[in-house]
Amino acid sequence: MGIIINIDVMLAKRKMSVTELSERVGITKANMSILKNGKAKAIRIQTLERICEALDCQPGDLLEYQPDDDQEEK
Template identity: 75%
Template sequence: MAIVVNIDVMLAERQMSVTELSEKVGITMSNLSILKNGKAKAVRFSTLEAICQALDCQPGDILEYKE
């Protein structure tokens, strides 16, 4: 079981850079990179909310469950 993080897909669709998302969300590039590469063990709802707001999307657009 795995949770896949699709931030790269959302960034590409919105033609936004990781740097720009990092600035809008207010998290460091390294923390965003850890999340985007699926290495994060947890994500705060406030961070997820900020990402969704910046990317104008739903949490399900970013997080996906795959067996």
């Protein structure tokens, strides 16, 4: 699995839309959706910082590590 992005969970907790978050962070709605859906290959620290500020949360609230099944067997 790797890194799980929980932006959708924090959006629900804060009762905020993807559109509102993208406007507060200063990135396009399309790019925010890519992040939210876990399709992004990278995220800039500055963007993560702005998301945390907008959602009043810590990076650990947004990012979660889950090892791949084949890594657990090693």
